Amino acid sequence: MTAGTLPAQDPGTPPPPPPPAEFVFNGHYGRNPLGGVSFRAMCARLPSVLGRTARMAWQVDRRAVVLLLSCQFAMGAGSAVQLSATAKAMRPLVGAAPVADRLHAALPALIVIAAAAAAVRTASALATYADGRITPGLTTRADVALVEAVCRVEATAYSEEGFSDRHEAAEMGVVRTQTMVQDARTFTAALIRMAAAAGVLTVLKPLMLPLLLLAVLPSGLGAVLAARVDYATHYANIGDRNVRGMMRWWSTEPRYSDEVRANGMTDYLVYWYGAVSQRIDRRTLATAPHKLRITVGTSALGGFFLLVTWVALGWLALSGRVELALVATAVVAVQAVLGALSQVVAAAAALFHSSLYLADMSSFLDLAAARAPARGDRVVTGPVEEIRLDDAVFRYPGKETPAVDHLSLTLRRGEIVAIVGENGSGKSTLSRLITGIYLADKGHVSWNGTDLAEADPHSVWPRCGLVPQIFAQWPLRARENVTLGRPRTYDDQAVWEAVEAVGMRETVESLPGQLDTLLARELFGGSELSGGQWQRLACSRALYRKPDLLILDEPTSQMDPRGEHQIFERLKAVAADRITLVVTHQLENTKIADRVVVMDHGRISEQGTYDELAAGNGLFAELLALSKDR
Numbered sequence: 001m002t003a004g005t006l007p008a009q010d011p012g013t014p015p016p017p018p019p020p021a022e023f024v025f026n027g028h029y030g031r032n033p034l035g036g037v038s039f040r041a042m043c044a045r046l047p048s049v050l051g052r053t054a055r056m057a058w059q060v061d062r063r064a065v066v067l068l069l070s071c072q073f074a075m076g077a078g079s080a081v082q083l084s085a086t087a088k089a090m091r092p093l094v095g096a097a098p099v100a101d102r103l104h105a106a107l108p109a110l111i112v113i114a115a116a117a118a119a120v121r122t123a124s125a126l127a128t129y130a131d132g133r134i135t136p137g138l139t140t141r142a143d144v145a146l147v148e149a150v151c152r153v154e155a156t157a158y159s160e161e162g163f164s165d166r167h168e169a170a171e172m173g174v175v176r177t178q179t180m181v182q183d184a185r186t187f188t189a190a191l192i193r194m195a196a197a198a199g200v201l202t203v204l205k206p207l208m209l210p211l212l213l214l215a216v217l218p219s220g221l222g223a224v225l226a227a228r229v230d231y232a233t234h235y236a237n238i239g240d241r242n243v244r245g246m247m248r249w250w251s252t253e254p255r256y257s258d259e260v261r262a263n264g265m266t267d268y269l270v271y272w273y274g275a276v277s278q279r280i281d282r283r284t285l286a287t288a289p290h291k292l293r294i295t296v297g298t299s300a301l302g303g304f305f306l307l308v309t310w311v312a313l314g315w316l317a318l319s320g321r322v323e324l325a326l327v328a329t330a331v332v333a334v335q336a337v338l339g340a341l342s343q344v345v346a347a348a349a350a351l352f353h354s355s356l357y358l359a360d361m362s363s364f365l366d367l368a369a370a371r372a373p374a375r376g377d378r379v380v381t382g383p384v385e386e387i388r389l390d391d392a393v394f395r396y397p398g399k400e401t402p403a404v405d406h407l408s409l410t411l412r413r414g415e416i417v418a419i420v421g422e423n424g425s426g427k428s429t430l431s432r433l434i435t436g437i438y439l440a441d442k443g444h445v446s447w448n449g450t451d452l453a454e455a456d457p458h459s460v461w462p463r464c465g466l467v468p469q470i471f472a473q474w475p476l477r478a479r480e481n482v483t484l485g486r487p488r489t490y491d492d493q494a495v496w497e498a499v500e501a502v503g504m505r506e507t508v509e510s511l512p513g514q515l516d517t518l519l520a521r522e523l524f525g526g527s528e529l530s531g532g533q534w535q536r537l538a539c540s541r542a543l544y545r546k547p548d549l550l551i552l553d554e555p556t557s558q559m560d561p562r563g564e565h566q567i568f569e570r571l572k573a574v575a576a577d578r579i580t581l582v583v584t585h586q587l588e589n590t591k592i593a594d595r596v597v598v599m600d601h602g603r604i605s606e607q608g609t610y611d612e613l614a615a616g617n618g619l620f621a622e623l624l625a626l627s628k629d630r
């Protein structure tokens with residue numbers, strides 16, 4: 001990322017707002033996957049992407065898929081019948097007999113044409129119905145698969161270069177599944193219609209077919225080349241679109257509306273959003289001349305071949321090489337083939353276009369599957385008596401220095417341990433290592449002697465209760481905000497106990513629907529809690545789990561003294577049954593701990609009781625003195 005540079009300063013006038021930062025990714029995922037790929041290789045990918053969509057459609061609704069395919073074939077057969085009946089009707093119609101006789105002779109063929117047309121229309125309506133049955137399920141399936149994949153990856157994947165942008169690219173794949181069935185349907189229907197019409201035409205005059213192909217292929221090539229240009233632009237815009245999406249959320253989320261208004265951020269945020277959007281537009285518009293050249297060139301070529309086709313047909317008729325009735329049928333067949341061919345080409349280009357985005361989705365799902373935890377199947381059983389870190393090291397991807405650096409620590413059941421240290425000293429990272437959210441790059445973290453690198457996380461995480469520094473305010477009912485992650489509740493007694501333990505009973509009882517109240521002010525019928533009340537609820541969620549390991553990262557930063565006191569009293573009351581870890585900057589709060597661990601640059605600089613450390617002359621005593629110096 002490179003920040004935008006400000007113009008030279010003029011002391012008289014304030015500088016214009018800085019342009020949004022430019023995001024340029026140079027790593028592996030920053031390159032357009034089509035950049036170095038040949039046209040043939042791109043087309044070769046189409047069947048596998050189509051295959052994946054077909055498999056998904058099959059899983060969504062088999063009967064609808066069968067119905068769709070049957071209708072497609074019925075439409076093709078109907079078209080063929082229509083054309084061959086046209087040929088039959090033409091002969092008497094262009095003859096020399098009186099009009100009534102000509103019509104009479106052509107009547108059976110005309111009835112067949114009408115019946116076939118009705119059959120084609122009916123099949124088309126049924127195909128639309130089948131498509132309507134498949135598409136919503138297909139989109140939902142793709143969407144859910146994407147959400148699940150992202151929820152299940154190793155947490156470290158979020159910090160990996162390009163992961164978020166590939167996720168953004170995959171979102172486009174989900175959007176494209178909405179048109180995928182429609183595109184595939186148009187493609188196969190046109191293909192079948194074309195085959196039928198071409199069959200009839202070949203019987204009439206084989207020479208016409210290659211000429212027609214030549215007339216239509218250039219526009220197909222043009223559509224595919226234009227799709228490729230579109231995709232390249234889309235890929236170049238991924239970084240900007242990703243950050244724009246984030247900014248859109250942060251700017252419009254009601255929770256941050258106070259900050260936006262009172263700090264006068266609106267103008268800059270609107271400017272920023274517009275500027276990034278214009279940058280995206282500029283990239284898109286820059287491709288317009290290129291696309292115009294492609295379209296004009298390929299259309300001119302197609303037009304030339306079409307002219308040759310009509311001239312050839314005229315010459316066949318004028319030179320008497322083909323009788324007039326056949327020429328008339330050939331005109332109809334040529335029109336039919338031409339229409340179908342154009343549709344085949346347009347739908348193939350659309351399919352190809354969609355397949356590029358679906359390929360992004362597909363490869364992201366594969367990446368996410370590869371980044372799902374695969375740690376081993378050892379099972380951690382409770383109660384957890386001891387958690388040990390032996391010389392553990394963890395470094396975030398792309399960072400020079402480790403966030404946790406050769407750290408050893410033993411935590412025992414019944415103990416309350418406080419972790420303190422300056423910002424960035426590695427406290428939150430340490431708690432992620434202890435819970436097994438991250439695995440140590442070097443060294444070991446073990447629970448009851450089982451190395452977390454070899455343990456099934458599903459036997460570890462049910463034993464954790466974590467209140468992170470930044471916790472979620474779930475737009476769910478009050479009850480689910482407590483039970484989320486452990487929804488085992490035959491009645492509400494355990495929920496009320498957890499609510500009571502954090503001093504929230506009165507507040508929840510005063511909500512319009514008590515535990516049933518939706519905690520989202522933005523939604524109809526929803527209610528909102530204050531910041532401290534939300535934090536109490538996050539603590540009740542952790543307590544409700546009755547975990548073997550309870551980790552609270554700045555658990556009382558938004559609470560009033562009564563709430564804070566209540567939480568710490570509760571922690572002490574339940575401490576005997578678990579290991580309790582409190583990460584805090586409120587050094588006075590560490591008095592409740594049996595042991596205080598002080599972190600500095602990813603290492604433990606000292607540890608002991610509050611009194612021991614306060615009386616010493618280390619970092620703890622220094623920070624304590626600063627906290628009292630007001």
Ligand SMILES: Nc1ncnc2c1ncn2[C@@H]1O[C@H](COP(=O)(O)OP(=O)(O)OP(=O)(O)O)[C@@H](O)[C@H]1O
Nearest residue numbers: 159396399403421422423424425426427428429430
């Ligand atoms: N997701 C991340 N990706 C990259 N680096 C990170 C990430 N999270 C933290 N870091 C870096 O790791 C180091 C330790 O961060 P950590 O959040 O563990 O510190 P902390 O002691 O909890 O800080 P604070 O008191 O501010 O909460 C910091 O240098 C930080 O920049």
